[in-house]
Structure formats: C-alpha cells, structure tokens
C-alpha cells in the first residue's frame with residue numbers, strides 16, 4: 044500500500060476522534076507530510092515507540108497505540124489463562140493524550156479479558172517498572188515520550204522482570220501489531236463494564252506506599268545523612284511532570300527535609316511552558332531553578348524529566364553561579380562515593396559490578412578498577428542494563444552496584460529495572476552530604492576526583508535530521524564512515540574501531556568478531572591518546588549522536604581536546 048492509499052483509508056475511517064480527522068485533512072494538504080506520516084510504520088527504538096503526536100502510521104496516535112496494544116493482547120492470550128490473570132499494569136505521564144492512550148490500552152486489553160491495573164493518575168516510569176513485580180503482572184505499559192519536546196508522545200512495554208522489553212521480544216509484539224486486521228477498528232470494552240467485572244482495577248496510593256518503602260532503602264550511610272543533611276539546601280524541579288507525585292515524601296523520608304520546589308515548574312502541564320525541551324540535559328531547564336536557588340541560598344538543584352526517569356543536577360561553583368553537571372559527571376561522583384563508602388565500611392567486595400553503556404564516560408570505569416571492581420559495557424538503552432541485572436540475579440555471577448548511562452539514567456537498587464530519577468536524587472543528595480561533612484561542595488568533590496584520576500570530558504552532540512529523508516541521511520553518514528575506515532582523527536591515530544552493526548573489531552593486528560552485543564548501528568573509535576569517539580543514530584529522536592570522551596591532567600585541557608575532536612568529526616555528519 045502506498046502512503047497516499049494508507050492516508051485515504053484513514054480519511055474514510057469512521058471512528059477516528061474528531062481532532063485526528065481535522066489534523067488529517069489539514070496536514071494532508073502537504074504531500075511530503077503524507078509520505079512521511081504514512082510512508083512507513085513506526086517501530087520500537089531505544090526506548091519503545093516514540094514519535095510525533097499526529098495522525099499517521101509513522102506517528103503516535105490512537106491507531107498506532109491501539110494496534111500495538113492489540114498485538115500485546117494477542118500474545119498474552121496465546122500465553123494462556125495464567126498470563127491473562129496476571130495481566131498488565133499501565134501508567135502515563137503528563138503529556139497530551141497520555142491518559143487517553145493509557146485508558147485505550149486498558150480497554151483493548153480488557154476486551155480480551157486480560158486483567159488491567161491502571162494508575163489513577165500520572166506516575167513516574169520507574170514506579171511503573173516497580174509496580175510490575177510488586178503486583179506480579181505479566182507486563183507493563185508506560186505512555187510517555189520521556190524528555191522529548193511537547194509535540195511527541197510514546198509507548199514503552201515492560202516484561203515481567205520490570206525491565207523494558209528487549210528487542211527480540213519487542214519485535215514479536217511489533218509483528219503481532221502489524222498483523223492486526225482492521226487496525227482502524229480495534230474492539231474495546233467500556234471502562235465501567237471492565238471495572239464492574241473487576242477486570243480493570245485502579246491502583247495508586249497502595250503502589251506509591253510500597254514504592255516509597257523501596258526508595259527508603261537507597262541511601263547507604265544514615266549516620267552521615269543525620270549529621271549533615273540539614274546543611275544541604277536543595278532546590279528540586281519536576282519540570283511539569285510526574286516527579287511531583289512522589290518527590291516530597293521520598294525526600295523527607297530519606298532525611299533530606301531542607302528543599303524547595305520550583306513553583307513555576309511544579310505545575311503539571313503538557314506544554315512544558317518554562318522549557319524549550321523538558322530535558323534536564325539542557326541548561327535552560329535549570330533557569331527557573333537557579334532563580335529559586337539564589338533566593339533561598341541553595342547550592343544544589345536537581346531536575347527530573349516529565350516521566351521522572353532522568354535526573355539532572357546543577358551545583359554552585361566557587362564564583363557563585365551554577366554549573367549543570369553532565370550525566371557522566373553525576374555517575375562519576377556517585378560511583379566514587381559508593382565505592383569509597385563500601386571500602387570505609389569494610390564491605391568492598393570484588394563481586395560488585397557497575398553496568399554502563401558503550402557511549403558513557405570511562406572515568407567511573409577507571410575509578411571502579413582502582414577499587415578492584417568490574418565494569419560491564421552494554422549498548423545504549425536502559426533495557427540492556429536491566430537485562431544484565433537479570434543475568435546477575437539468575438547466574439549469581441556478581442552483585443549489582445550501579446547502572447548508569449550518559450543520558451542521565453541511574454539505578455542503584457533493583458526493585459525496579461529502569462532508570463529511576465528518585466533513586467538518583469536520593470543518592471546524589473547523599474553524595475552532597477558526604478562532601479558537606481568534609482566542608483566541601485559537590486563541585487570541589489569533582490575537582491578532587493579529577494586530581495586523583497585525571498580529568499575527563501565527554502561531550503555529546505545531537506545533529507538533527509528529521510523525517511524520512513533524515514533517516515536516509517543518517518544511514519548514509521554511517522555507511523560513509525564504514526567505507527572510510529578512519530585511520531586518524533584530529534591528528535591522532537585510530538588504534539581500534541568497534542563496529543556494533545557488523546559485530547567486528549578492527550585493529551592493526553586485523554579483524555576480530557565483536558562478541559556479547561546485539562547488532563546495532565554504532566561505530567566507536569579508540570585513539571592513541573585515550574580518547575574515544577562514537578557515532579550512532581538516536582533511537583528516540585530524529586538525530587545522529589556524536590560522542591567524544593577525552594582525558595587530560597586538567598578539565599580545561601580535556602575540554603579543549605574534546606572540542607577539537609568534535610570539530611574534526613563534524614564533516615562526517617554534515
């Protein structure tokens with residue numbers, strides 16, 4: 044079927060909501076839009092299905108959400124009665140139509156007689172991950188586009204272990220979704236009927252309490268917190284999203300009572316009106332927080348993205364302004380603290396493992412090594428960290444210490460299996476308390492680590508390439524790089540190339556198979572000055588990401604080098 048034919052079918056569909064019909068007619072005036080929105084089927088990427096909130100098979104709307112849920116329902120039916128009784132727990136964030144999609148999913152599953160636990164209001168992604176094992180469900184659904192701009196929405200599916208579905212399972216759901224007949228008229232049951240039959244059950248406070256109990260196990264040195272937590276003045280922003288539901292009780296019970304919430308960003312709002320993108324990766328997200336921090340005299344600001352899985356932080360520098368930390372720097376501070384604390388309390392054990400992605404900083408790895416701890420590398424996507432946690436649990440091969448990604452994802456305890464900004468915030472506060480107990484700021488702490496291990500600088504650049512054309516451009520960039528087999532970057536010799544798509548590792552000694560990773564379109568270069576460079580198309584946004592990580596004696600030198608490398612690779616992504 045051509046894009047135009049698919050578009051015409053949608054126009055004829057009788058049960059599309061009015062707003063979608065209106066948008067269809069308006070946007071359909073533009074043939075390029077029709078090609079883009081109907082030229083392909085939206086698929087599962089790094090973190091589920093994510094796309095623009097518009098009509099179209101390549102977009103997020105009642106049809107694409109409906110068919111994936113129907114695909115999931117059919118799979119659960121095939122699993123049998125036990126799976127149907129275990130059912131599915133569903134949560135949603137503060138975005139436009141998130142609640143509608145959550146209810147639609149509940150109605151589709153309910154039609155099949157599958158038990159559904161639906162949150163009574165918006166809840167964080169990590170709480171959904173927690174709820175799966177807490178309620179013993181077969182799967183979980185989170186309606187969110189996480190940190191993307193307000194025009195987006197998305198849909199994540201979780202397995203019974205609480206982790207995001209790994210690609211092989213997601214592919215089965217996707218296939219089932221695409222095979223759904225009559226995607227424009229998927230049967231649903233009315234909510235009231237499902238509730239009356241007790242197929243649909245609302246959950247909320249009961250799960251919150253259990254999740255809060257679990258969060259209460261995050262902090263490791265309670266004496267330290269008792270002695271110094273009062274010295275910490277914290278500013279927190281939920282960036283108009285789900286963090287608002289849980290932060291107050293989570294922080295207080297952890298012993299961190301001296302916090303102020305950013306009022307303008309504590310309003311739940313799908314417009315995310317105080318931000319350009321509600322992503323704590325961007326400094327702009329902290330602008331409101333800085334104003335509040337200056338007013339109350341706080342030294343740290345933490346921000347969670349709309350579904351509260353990402354944690355960002357800004358810390359006061361000696362000259363009085365705020366520096367927004369990178370995800371890598373937050374992980375560096377926390378890993379150093381956790382390992383130091385384990386050592387000081389005589390609990391350090393070589394079976395601990397840190398799990399991170401191949402595009403994250405190598406400094407936590409260096410620190411861990413100095414404590415005799417292993418680091419395991421996985422591909423981008425917290426689901427792979429979840430998978431490794433599951434492996435550790437099943438094999439007993441090691442103990443999980445922490446998981447992190449440069450993209451502001453952190454996890455310390457495995458009661459949930461996706462990154463958790465509340466876990467991250469509680470741990471970050473404890474790190475701040477640790478430095479406060481030594482009369483240091485978090486900023487000082489970072490300098491101390493750099494003085495000991497060498498400074499490292501990592502910069503990720505996201506080069507926008509929207510639309511179907513953008514996807515082709517990204518593919519071309521990667522293809523050209525593969526052809527080039529770069530021997531040198533920024534005047535430095537490439538000593539190794541890891542190609543995760545072709546599963547090979549190339550060095551002067553020749554080619555070897557790259558084992559232990561699923562295939563993925565990522566290229567990573569290792570240079571003779573300990574720099575690494577990686578390129579990959581994002582799986583959540585229409586961008587190609589270029590990552591550089593450098594080391595030097597001082598941060599200024601590492602940063603200078605990092606920028607020079609970015610300049611050198613810019614020509615490949617033009």
Ligand SMILES: O=P(O)(O)OC[C@H]1O[C@H](O)[C@H](O)[C@@H](O)[C@@H]1O
Nearest residue numbers: 089090424425450581582583584
């Ligand atoms: O680089 P991307 O494919 O856009 O993914 C960036 C990040 O997106 C989401 O937040 C995922 O949950 C993360 O695991 C991932 O690291």
